Amino acid sequence: MIKKLKYIDILYFHMMFDILLACDIQGVIGINNKLPWSIESDASFFRKKTLYTDLPSYKNVVIMGKNTYKSVGFLNGRINIVVSSSMYNERHLKIFGTNLNDDNGSNNENEKNLILAKNLQHALTISMLLNDIEFVYVIGGADLYKEAFNHPCCRFIYLTEIQSQFEGDVAVNRPKIYKYFELCKASQVLDIDRLTNKEVTLHYNKLVSKRYLLSGKV
Numbered sequence: 001m002i003k004k005l006k007y008i009d010i011l012y013f014h015m016m017f018d019i020l021l022a023c024d025i026q027g028v029i030g031i032n033n034k035l036p037w038s039i040e041s042d043a044s045f046f047r048k049k050t051l052y053t054d055l056p057s058y059k060n061v062v063i064m065g066k067n068t069y070k071s072v073g074f075l076n077g078r079i080n081i082v083v084s085s086s087m088y089n090e091r092h093l094k095i096f097g098t099n100l101n102d103d104n105g106s107n108n109e110n111e112k113n114l115i116l117a118k119n120l121q122h123a124l125t126i127s128m129l130l131n132d133i134e135f136v137y138v139i140g141g142a143d144l145y146k147e148a149f150n151h152p153c154c155r156f157i158y159l160t161e162i163q164s165q166f167e168g169d170v171a172v173n174r175p176k177i178y179k180y181f182e183l184c185k186a187s188q189v190l191d192i193d194r195l196t197n198k199e200v201t202l203h204y205n206k207l208v209s210k211r212y213l214l215s216g217k218v
């Protein structure tokens with residue numbers, strides 16, 4: 001028998017989000033506001049995941065912290081929500097003065113698809129109110145991940161673990177992630193890190209939130 005969805009279920013469903021994250025074996029994710037590596041399969045996994053929608057007219061939302069936005073710029077083809085209390089408060093100092101990279105579209109698209117939010121909850125509420133959205137991804141950095149890991153609407157983490165050690169100044173707490181999330185799918189590939197020219201193995205791990213499992217919504 002098909003369960004009748006209640007209004008509250010529909011709201012809850014729309015608030016759900018997933019996390020995309022790549023780290024080394026010690027949880028390092030960044031250095032000098034950049035990625036510590038340059039690995040094509042990691043970048044292409046991120047691109048495919050955030051751009052792909054089942055329905056061609058739909059878009060995905062990417063939610064990122066201020067520093068990550070300053071590092072990667074506007075991500076074309078996706079609705080970008082930047083979480084920053086300072087940018088939100090001084091919205092005119094903003095958006096277009098930052099370092100926009102190759103992944104950019106025209107300023108018009110940027111203007112339409114870039115939204116500022118005060119905090120993660122605000123970003124999720126905005127996502128819920130947008131039309132034609134398929135998936136919502138929190139894409140970092142470390143500051144934003146911290147809040148996202150503990151959020152009740154976090155469903156999956158797509159965790160790319162690079163089986164190597166990198167120098168870094170920002171990291172995530174891997175043991176803590178595995179305390180609250182459970183591995184549900186795993187695969188691996190071999191690639192080259194273009195910054196060091198070394199061969200690296202990437203483990204693609206899909207983790208599900210234990211809280212989400214308990215809610216019976218899986």
Ligand SMILES: NC(=O)c1ccc[n+]([C@@H]2O[C@H](COP(=O)([O-])OP(=O)(O)OC[C@H]3O[C@@H](n4cnc5c(N)ncnc54)[C@H](OP(=O)(O)O)[C@@H]3O)[C@@H](O)[C@H]2O)c1
Nearest residue numbers: 022030033034035065066067068085086140141142143144
């Ligand atoms: N390996 C990966 O998968 C990955 C992914 C993304 C980023 N990175 C790396 O991570 C580093 C950046 O991380 P980061 O921790 O420095 O910066 P971040 O999380 O991108 O940005 C931090 C800023 O964003 C705002 N913010 C973040 N979380 C917030 C929250 N919960 N509520 C309100 N505001 C929030 C705050 O801005 P205000 O002070 O204006 O409020 C904060 O100062 C870079 O090295 C980047 O390359 C790695």
